Amino acid sequence: MIKLFSLKQQKKDEVAVGGSHAGKSKPTAAQLRLTKDLNELQLPKTCKTEFPDPNNLLKFKLIINPDEGYYVGGEFTFSFTVGLSYPHEAPKVKCETRVYHPNIDLEGNVCLNILREDWKPVLTINSVIYGIQYLFLEPNPEDPLNKEAAEVLSTNKRQFSQNVVRSMRGGYVGSVYFERCLK
Amino acid sequence: MEVDDCDDGARWSGRWNHLQKILERNGPFVHPDFEPSPDILDFMLNSCKVLVVGAGGLGCELLKDLSLMGLRHIHVIDMDTIDLSNLNRQFLFRQCDIGKPKAEVAASFINKRVKGSKTFSHFCRIQDHDSSFYKQFHIVVCGLDSIVARRWINGMLISLLEYDEDGNLDPSSLIPLVDGGTEGFKGNARVILPGMNACMDCTLDLYPPQVNFPMCTIAHTPRQPEHCIEYVKIFQWEKEKPFGDIAIDGDDPDHIKWICKAASTRADEYGIQGVNYRLTQGVIKRIIPAVASTNAVIAAACANEVFKLATSCSIPLNNYMVFNDTNGVYTYTFEAERNEQCLACNNTPRNLSFKPDALLREVVDFLCQDNSLQMKSPGLTTTIEGLNKTLYMKNIPSLEAATRPNLSKSLKDLGIVDGQEVIVADVTTPNSLRFKIKFNDDVTSS
Numbered sequence: 001m002i003k004l005f006s007l008k009q010q011k012k013d014e015v016a017v018g019g020s021h022a023g024k025s026k027p028t029a030a031q032l033r034l035t036k037d038l039n040e041l042q043l044p045k046t047c048k049t050e051f052p053d054p055n056n057l058l059k060f061k062l063i064i065n066p067d068e069g070y071y072v073g074g075e076f077t078f079s080f081t082v083g084l085s086y087p088h089e090a091p092k093v094k095c096e097t098r099v100y101h102p103n104i105d106l107e108g109n110v111c112l113n114i115l116r117e118d119w120k121p122v123l124t125i126n127s128v129i130y131g132i133q134y135l136f137l138e139p140n141p142e143d144p145l146n147k148e149a150a151e152v153l154s155t156n157k158r159q160f161s162q163n164v165v166r167s168m169r170g171g172y173v174g175s176v177y178f179e180r181c182l183k
Numbered sequence: 184m185e186v187d188d189c190d191d192g193a194r195w196s197g198r199w200n201h202l203q204k205i206l207e208r209n210g211p212f213v214h215p216d217f218e219p220s221p222d223i224l225d226f227m228l229n230s231c232k233v234l235v236v237g238a239g240g241l242g243c244e245l246l247k248d249l250s251l252m253g254l255r256h257i258h259v260i261d262m263d264t265i266d267l268s269n270l271n272r273q274f275l276f277r278q279c280d281i282g283k284p285k286a287e288v289a290a291s292f293i294n295k296r297v298k299g300s301k302t303f304s305h306f307c308r309i310q311d312h313d314s315s316f317y318k319q320f321h322i323v324v325c326g327l328d329s330i331v332a333r334r335w336i337n338g339m340l341i342s343l344l345e346y347d348e349d350g351n352l353d354p355s356s357l358i359p360l361v362d363g364g365t366e367g368f369k370g371n372a373r374v375i376l377p378g379m380n381a382c383m384d385c386t387l388d389l390y391p392p393q394v395n396f397p398m399c400t401i402a403h404t405p406r407q408p409e410h411c412i413e414y415v416k417i418f419q420w421e422k423e424k425p426f427g428d429i430a431i432d433g434d435d436p437d438h439i440k441w442i443c444k445a446a447s448t449r450a451d452e453y454g455i456q457g458v459n460y461r462l463t464q465g466v467i468k469r470i471i472p473a474v475a476s477t478n479a480v481i482a483a484a485c486a487n488e489v490f491k492l493a494t495s496c497s498i499p500l501n502n503y504m505v506f507n508d509t510n511g512v513y514t515y516t517f518e519a520e521r522n523e524q525c526l527a528c529n530n531t532p533r534n535l536s537f538k539p540d541a542l543l544r545e546v547v548d549f550l551c552q553d554n555s556l557q558m559k560s561p562g563l564t565t566t567i568e569g570l571n572k573t574l575y576m577k578n579i580p581s582l583e584a585a586t587r588p589n590l591s592k593s594l595k596d597l598g599i600v601d602g603q604e605v606i607v608a609d610v611t612t613p614n615s616l617r618f619k620i621k622f623n624d625d626v627t628s629s
């Protein structure tokens with residue numbers, strides 16, 4: 001245990017006028033971690049990332065082109081927003097492509113457990129991307145956000161598959177219009 | 184006749200008797216380095232500078248405790264203004280203060296009430312001050328409810344540490360951090376000696392992330408009133424835009440009323456009871472009910488630690504105290520351990536010397552070729568004037584293309600200054616490393 005203040009040098013200097021900018025230029029823990037996450041990103045070949053502002057790693061897009069499953073041939077864009085509390089809190093993810101999917105609603109909200117209730121700081125951006133990719137391979141009717149899509153998937157897989165194809169080509173499924181997203 | 188300007192409080196004869204008994208005598212439990220002396224009281228009263236971060240529930244208690252204890256050079260920083268709902272426990276504020284900055288009202292209350300106090304207020308965010316501000320304090324005390332703010336202060340105090348050539352810590356650069364936290368009937372107080380014991384980031388798992396309900400529960404199978412409020416917050420607000428295209432303001436009664444009404448309708452559909460205005464505001468603002476007595480206990484524990492640190496009269500808390508009076512009164516102290524992998528404190532930057540006109544490519548080459556580093560494909564980022572900058576990222580094709588031109592630019596042209604910290608990530612290390620670029624006109628690398 002050190003003795004903290006020797007009484008000889010007890011007075012601290014007053015605020016230096018126009019002091020250093022070391023504070024403002026100090027990396028945050030979130031930046032340290034995100035730099036690591038991104039440098040080690042190992043994307044499946046169906047995924048790529050885009051950074052609208054290369055200097056701002058906290059905001060980027062993920063583009064998925066599934067090469068198997070119901071959504072083969074489609075192209076889906078997700079926006080990622082990483083907060084300053086990362087990795088204490090999960091990144092915020094929204095789907096920017098309107099998609100007919102049981103776990104993604106028409107506003108782009110995504111039901112993925114590791115984005116909410118099961119998020120842990122040991123998880124990485126990579127884990128989230130794999131989680132999203134998995135949603136396209138194995139849409140899950142058990143945890144629906146789009147209830148209609150979930151119901152079709154659990155009762156009539158053929159119909160579901162047809163609905164997905166119709167939505168990706170651009171057109172109506174029921175009363176909902178989907179923009180074309182086939183690549 | 185005596186002049187009536189005794190701002191040292193000496194007119195109240197015996198004002199400091201109780202402290203003199205502790206500070207001017209030896210005892211069996213004193214700190215090993217403690218030497219009783221009247222100078223210690225003088226230091227406390229006239230020199231010791233303490234920063235209180237937060238002027239809310241804990242902050243009011245801390246300011247009162249510390250200033251009555253004899254600390255007179257207190258600074259308080261808080262970005263909030265006073266709200267009606269604060270008045271039940273934030274006792275430095277009155278009804279007429281509603282809407283005024285907490286830091287300013289708190290400081291002027293203390294200065295008026297406690298003779299000799301010179302409390303300074305800072306109505307701003309902690310991030311608005313740089314290291315030259317934080318450097319001036321002997322001790323920093325936090326009474327915050329935000330993990331992000333705590334981590335920021337923690338990181339700031341760690342960045343102020345200075346080491347000699349052999350890597351030994353210069354003790355005069357160390358500013359102890361005393362942190363208090365409360366949540367309902369539970370609370371904790373801890374002492375962080377940056378660079379020496381567990382820091383905020385070492386023990387991040389002691390602060391569980393906030394509870395997030397599964398998205399599909401909120402959307403389709405709500406069971407609690409909170410689920411209905413979250414539903415309106417996540418789904419309905421954006422869709423219906425009741426007040427135009429703006430974010431929810433938890434302090435705007437119209438916003439809360441609208442959300443409350445929509446959530447009640449939804450709750451009725453599912454036969455759920457309990458949605459009301461208070462709960463709605465609580466969920467939207469993520470309010471955890473504050474209990475005045477918990478704040479008082481935790482602030483007192485923190486003030487006690489400040490006293491021990493400022494005077495060395497006793498060994499400080501080592502290093503984490505838990506308090507819980509939900510059922511009876513329970514308290515427990517343990518030594519939180521340093522995390523060898525801690526990104527904040529176990530990651531002292533290593534110096535790299537380059538000429539200001541060296542190219543970024545030379546830095547990357549050095550990182551790959553240096554025997555002690557031997558990196559494979561380093562990614563480099565930095566922060567310049569508060570803005571992040573991606574220097575080079577090899578592994579992400581779109582970023583690689585965008586940052587490749589930087590390789591042929593000089594460090595100076597990239598905006599890097601002497602002493603600039605650069606973050607380097609590479610597969611060869613479990614965490615990002617920090618490097619300090621030192622400009623040197625003769626040497627290419629060290």
Ligand SMILES: [Zn+2]
Pocket residue numbers: 381382383384385386521522525526527528529
């Ligand atoms: Zn640490």
